[in-house]
Amino acid sequence: MKTTIIVNPTAGNGKSLKRWEKFKGKLDFTYDLHMTSSPKHATALASECVQDGESQLLIAFGGDGTAHEVIEGVLDCPNCIVGVIGAGSANDFGRGFPSFQHPEEVNKYVHSLGNSNEMDIGYVVTQHQHFTFVNNAGIGFDAYVAYQVNKSKVKKMLNKFSLGKLAYTYFVMKTLVTFKHFTLTVECPTHSQTFEKVWFATISNQPYFGGGMKISPQSNPADGEIEITLVHHLSRIKLLLLFASVFFGKHTSFKEVHQMSSTTFKLTTNESVYRHTDGEYANQTSPHIADEFTVQSKKWKIASIIAP
Numbered sequence: 001m002k003t004t005i006i007v008n009p010t011a012g013n014g015k016s017l018k019r020w021e022k023f024k025g026k027l028d029f030t031y032d033l034h035m036t037s038s039p040k041h042a043t044a045l046a047s048e049c050v051q052d053g054e055s056q057l058l059i060a061f062g063g064d065g066t067a068h069e070v071i072e073g074v075l076d077c078p079n080c081i082v083g084v085i086g087a088g089s090a091n092d093f094g095r096g097f098p099s100f101q102h103p104e105e106v107n108k109y110v111h112s113l114g115n116s117n118e119m120d121i122g123y124v125v126t127q128h129q130h131f132t133f134v135n136n137a138g139i140g141f142d143a144y145v146a147y148q149v150n151k152s153k154v155k156k157m158l159n160k161f162s163l164g165k166l167a168y169t170y171f172v173m174k175t176l177v178t179f180k181h182f183t184l185t186v187e188c189p190t191h192s193q194t195f196e197k198v199w200f201a202t203i204s205n206q207p208y209f210g211g212g213m214k215i216s217p218q219s220n221p222a223d224g225e226i227e228i229t230l231v232h233h234l235s236r237i238k239l240l241l242l243f244a245s246v247f248f249g250k251h252t253s254f255k256e257v258h259q260m261s262s263t264t265f266k267l268t269t270n271e272s273v274y275r276h277t278d279g280e281y282a283n284q285t286s287p288h289i290a291d292e293f294t295v296q297s298k299k300w301k302i303a304s305i306i307a308p
């Protein structure tokens, strides 16, 4: 099986490159190597790599954004297995999916031609655009926080001192004071309901988001379903408590938290609300026009990790 590694040298605010320099010295197999040079480059590289249909292990070395981009490039490629080595800031992918931690695991996988598992992919279909998501997508408070964190200079500065998570905390606090609730109608094949004073709605393919928060404990990326987590009618102080409890998956006991599983959710907001897919800004909703969140099964394969 051919092996290709795609490295995002900028992930983890540049720490990915240093990690790669150490990591590569311990790999004991031959591989093709590509370094990404811009956003979305990993998707283009990944789809080029699988053009010939040859059996291939394609390894993404970077953060959640790099994993997302590589997977997006190999959807519906039955001969391609994706492996991920987490080297980003949040690394939620590695919490919800099997991922390689050590070079020895990669060596062992390559030499034993290890197994793979078929995985689901999420889609957001909006009036003008389509997006995919591997981990989760959502609208509202968290999307606005992600938007601010990603464009902020504060994050870059704090990342230099390994304090990137502080940037997230800073913007959560700031947004907590300024955020304006919205009205949201949720439709799924069995149910339709309108919620007032909504903070956010997250649609999950796997349990984790925001750098380790277990927002959707029952999500399973191989079950053909997605889960919505919706938070509404909550005071600002209680929302803060909720965020603390999310790390342990205990927020589901709050009466203001609604969770449902389905294959499709249509979300309609009364005003324009920030949207994200896998923590990246994905434009804003159009008032009174539904966004459709769906999932498709068996769209890509992940390497099953063997302990060294």
Ligand SMILES: Nc1ncnc2c1ncn2[C@@H]1O[C@H](COP(=O)(O)OP(=O)(O)OP(=O)(O)O)[C@@H](O)[C@H]1O
Pocket: 008, 009, 010, 011, 012, 013, 036, 037, 038, 039, 040, 041, 062, 063, 064, 065, 066, 067, 069, 087, 088, 089, 090, 091, 092, 279, 280
């Ligand atoms: N050479 C490059 N220069 C600038 N940006 C790049 C380059 N290569 C990839 N990118 C972009 O870097 C962004 C961030 O990458 P990634 O998400 O992997 O790291 P991270 O943000 O540090 O990690 P995490 O998402 O786990 O917090 C991605 O959206 C990707 O498009």
